[in-house]
Amino acid sequence: MGTVTIGVSIAVPEPHGSELQQLRAGFGDAAAHGIPTHVTLLPPTEVDEASVPAVEAHLAEVAAAGRAFPMRLSGTGTFRPVSPVVFVRVVEGAEACTLLQQQVRDPAGPAPRELQFPYHPHVTVAHGIDEAAMDRAFEELAGYEAEWPCTGFALYEQGADGVWRKLREFPFGGSVVPPQAGRMERGSVPIR
Numbered sequence: 001m002g003t004v005t006i007g008v009s010i011a012v013p014e015p016h017g018s019e020l021q022q023l024r025a026g027f028g029d030a031a032a033h034g035i036p037t038h039v040t041l042l043p044p045t046e047v048d049e050a051s052v053p054a055v056e057a058h059l060a061e062v063a064a065a066g067r068a069f070p071m072r073l074s075g076t077g078t079f080r081p082v083s084p085v086v087f088v089r090v091v092e093g094a095e096a097c098t099l100l101q102q103q104v105r106d107p108a109g110p111a112p113r114e115l116q117f118p119y120h121p122h123v124t125v126a127h128g129i130d131e132a133a134m135d136r137a138f139e140e141l142a143g144y145e146a147e148w149p150c151t152g153f154a155l156y157e158q159g160a161d162g163v164w165r166k167l168r169e170f171p172f173g174g175s176v177v178p179p180q181a182g183r184m185e186r187g188s189v190p191i192r
Contacts, residue, residue, distance in 0.1 A: 001048065001049040001050045002048075002049055003046045003047060003048055004046070004047060004049050004052065004157055004158075005044050005046050005158040006042070006044075006047055006052070006055065006111070006157050006158075006167075007040065007042055007045065007156045007164065008041040008042035008059065008104050008111075008153055008154070009036075009039060009040050009041055009042075009153060009154065009156065010038060010039040010041065010071070010097065010100075010150055010152075010153045010154075011036060011037070011038050011153075011166075012037040012038060012073075012146070016037070016073075016146040016148070017036065017037040017038075020088065020123060020144075021033065021035075023125060023137075023140075023141065024037075024125050024126060027125065027126045027129060027134075027137045028126075028129045028130070028133045029127055029129050029133075031127065031162070033163075034161070034162050034163040034164060035124075035164050036164060037123060038123065039090060039097055039121050039123055040121075041100050041101040041105075041153055042113060043113065043115070044158060045111055045113050047110070047111055051110050051111075052167075054110040055109075055111050055155065056155060057110075058106070058110050058111070059104065059168075060170055062100070062103045062170070063152055063153065063171060063172055064172075064173040065173060066100065066152075067172055067173075068149050068152075068172050069096040069150050070092055070093060070147065070148075070149055071090065071092060071093035071147060071148055071149070072090070072091050072092035072093065072145075072146070072147040073090060073091065073123060073145065073146045073147070074089055074145050075089050075141075075143070076089065076125070076137070076138045077089045077122065078138055079117075079120075080134065082117070083117070084127060084129070085124055085127050085128075086124075086125055086127075086134050086137040086138045087122035087123055087124050088122065088123040088141055089122060090122055092147070093150055094121045097121035098119055100153065101121075104153075125137050125141055126138075151171055151172055152169055152170050152171035152172050153170055154167075154169045154170065155167045155168050
């Protein structure tokens with residue numbers, strides 16, 4: 001068996017996911033149609049194909065201990081000049097995303113991964129395109145808003161064609177935190 005490239009993320013649901021994907025393509029990002037709109041929990045990671053069942057078991061365990069939480073996107077940000085990325089900001093749910101990605105990347109788990117940059121949950125809307133298009137993405141989406149209850153995450157595999165395809169969804173085992181509850185309570189997504 002060889003290796004595969006996997007990633008774990010929270011999908012941005014419809015109609016928001018398709019809308020942001022179309023906007024990303026419209027800004028000239030050629031990768032837009034091969035990358036479902038998401039918030040990353042595990043960036044592209046090469047693993048032995050034989051370890052995928054262990055990764056799935058680990059993710060099922062993380063999800064079973066998790067609890068749904070409100071997610072809200074609002075406005076834009078950028079990682080420029082460090083990285084050529086414009087994104088929509090996660091303004092509610094960021095703490096839960098941070099805890100989840102720590103669990104997913106558990107050094108004792110089957111997909112440990114050191115990060116190149118500190119974790120910052122976001123939704124990429126432009127990556128590696130010319131500066132004028134990056135500026136346009138930043139400005140045009142400055143007033144963008146979306147919200148939904150995050151009820152789980154998914155495992156994806158990148159094909160030889162560069163397209164990311166969902167392998168499996170992992171719903172949370174805990175009850176939903178009502179959106180009117182405001183900010184997530186500390187400890188809603190337990191760290192193992």
